[in-house]
Amino acid sequence: MTVFVTGGAGFIGSNYIFYHLAKHPEDRVVCLDKLTYAGNLSTLAPIMNDPRFRFCKVDICDREAIYGLFEEEKPDAVINFAAESHVDRSIENPSIFLETNIIGTSVLMDACRKYGGVRYHQVSTDEVYGDLPLDRPDLFFTEQTPIHTSSPYSSSKAGADLLVMAYCRTYGLPVTISRCSNNYGPYHFPEKLIPLMIINCLHDKPLPVYGRGLNIRDWLYVEDHCKAVDLIVRGGRIGEVYNVGGHNEMRNIDIVRLIVRALGKSEELITYVADRKGHDLRYAIDPTKIHEELGWLPETKFEDGIQKTIRWYLDHPAWWEEIISGEYQNYYRDMYQQRLEDSAAANEVKR
Ligand code: NAD
Numbered sequence: 001m002t003v004f005v006t007g008g009a010g011f012i013g014s015n016y017i018f019y020h021l022a023k024h025p026e027d028r029v030v031c032l033d034k035l036t037y038a039g040n041l042s043t044l045a046p047i048m049n050d051p052r053f054r055f056c057k058v059d060i061c062d063r064e065a066i067y068g069l070f071e072e073e074k075p076d077a078v079i080n081f082a083a084e085s086h087v088d089r090s091i092e093n094p095s096i097f098l099e100t101n102i103i104g105t106s107v108l109m110d111a112c113r114k115y116g117g118v119r120y121h122q123v124s125t126d127e128v129y130g131d132l133p134l135d136r137p138d139l140f141f142t143e144q145t146p147i148h149t150s151s152p153y154s155s156s157k158a159g160a161d162l163l164v165m166a167y168c169r170t171y172g173l174p175v176t177i178s179r180c181s182n183n184y185g186p187y188h189f190p191e192k193l194i195p196l197m198i199i200n201c202l203h204d205k206p207l208p209v210y211g212r213g214l215n216i217r218d219w220l221y222v223e224d225h226c227k228a229v230d231l232i233v234r235g236g237r238i239g240e241v242y243n244v245g246g247h248n249e250m251r252n253i254d255i256v257r258l259i260v261r262a263l264g265k266s267e268e269l270i271t272y273v274a275d276r277k278g279h280d281l282r283y284a285i286d287p288t289k290i291h292e293e294l295g296w297l298p299e300t301k302f303e304d305g306i307q308k309t310i311r312w313y314l315d316h317p318a319w320w321e322e323i324i325s326g327e328y329q330n331y332y333r334d335m336y337q338q339r340l341e342d343s344a345a346a347n348e349v350k351r
């Protein structure tokens with residue numbers, strides 16, 4: 001089988017490609033990636049010469065190029081990881097999120113229709129369900145939870161999900177959707193909470209915690225997500241949504257404290273800064289459906305996964321040093337400098 005994996009130079013897509021090639025050695029994997037700021041070809045270096053693998057630098061919104069690749073490779077399945085994925089960036093500049101996440105999804109599905117017989121899987125997110133209150137730990141997102149988004153990012157992902165379902169009903173496209181909770185693990189881009197805190201800790205830089213750090217995320221080790229996607233693509237029912245999550249809810253502040261302790265640093269680095277606009281309070285997935293239908297269960301416990309992840313960043317400084325040495329510095333300054341200065345000024349007034 002030939003599988004198109006879009007966004008395969010990013011965090012989850014690259015982990016997925018490694019998983020897929022190891023699990024299904026008979027398959028051919030073609031990675032389609034635009035190499036935005038979040039895509040790293042160095043991540044895929046170990047498989048660049050693997051005859052079962054091909055990398056194509058392409059924008060999923062580029063209809064002509066996408067159709068050309070379909071014609072050439074005749075894929076059996078498309079797994080769409082490609083997206084603009086960072087909530088904070090979507091708050092600053094929504095339009096690219098609409099382009100890639102919605103238009104890009106429609107181009108890929110149009111190509112599937114045109115060439116026929118292609119199974120399409122959309123990698124979506126639990127953020128399409130909005131958030132849950134902090135004082136109702138009994139509530140979880142199920143596949144029946146209404147779509148109710150908060151950020152331009154989650155709205156663009158929800159828009160894509162609705163299109164995917166529409167293509168299934170209108171054109172009979174064989175689709176599935178997975179909605180996963182927060183992933184962590186190797187190759188996670190340094191703008192996201194866990195790698196940002198690890199890298200800042202290593203540089204003894206302030207650890208910018210939004211609000212009071214009480215927001216809750218449901219963390220899943222990235223390989224467990226990859227296993228879920230593979231099971232859905234092979235055995236999931238057409239036209240169905242599968243929630244993916246491991247009942248591992250953590251407050252942001254507890255994650256940050258854990259990283260500080262693991263790296264032997266001082267909690268004085270923790271700096272409370274202005275909150276994210278529209279900040280979702282709590283995500284929590286009910287994964288009953290994927291467990292009962294496909295036998296999926298998370299295998300990596302958070303205590304082990306987070307230590308493995310911290311170890312990975314300690315062992316691979318070249319990977320993240322290259323990323324944070326370039327344009328990332330401008331991003332970091334724009335996103336954090338004012339917040340950190342305001343926080344320092346407020347502390348000064350308190351003293
Ligand atoms: P990422 O930002 O690390 O990687 C995204 C990849 O997509 C990059 O390689 C980038 O170059 C590529 N890309 C962006 N725009 C493109 C375009 N127009 N054409 C081709 N390639 C393009 O993202 P991630 O964290 O790996 O997330 C992957 C997918 O999983 C996304 O769809 C995201 O919504 C979803 N998701 C992420 C998480 C998470 O915790 N990270 C959880 C649930 C779902």
Ligand code: DAU
Pocket residue numbers: 085086087088124125126127180181182183191192193194196208209210211213215216217252276283
């Ligand atoms: O739930 C799935 C989603 O998880 C995915 O769909 C997104 O693509 C992915 O980026 C992630 O979104 P979050 O917004 O939850 O992840 P992020 O790492 O940006 O933030 C996690 C939490 O940490 C969130 O409550 C905001 C907070 N935070 C984040 C950063 C970057 C901070 O307190 N400080 C920070 O500097």
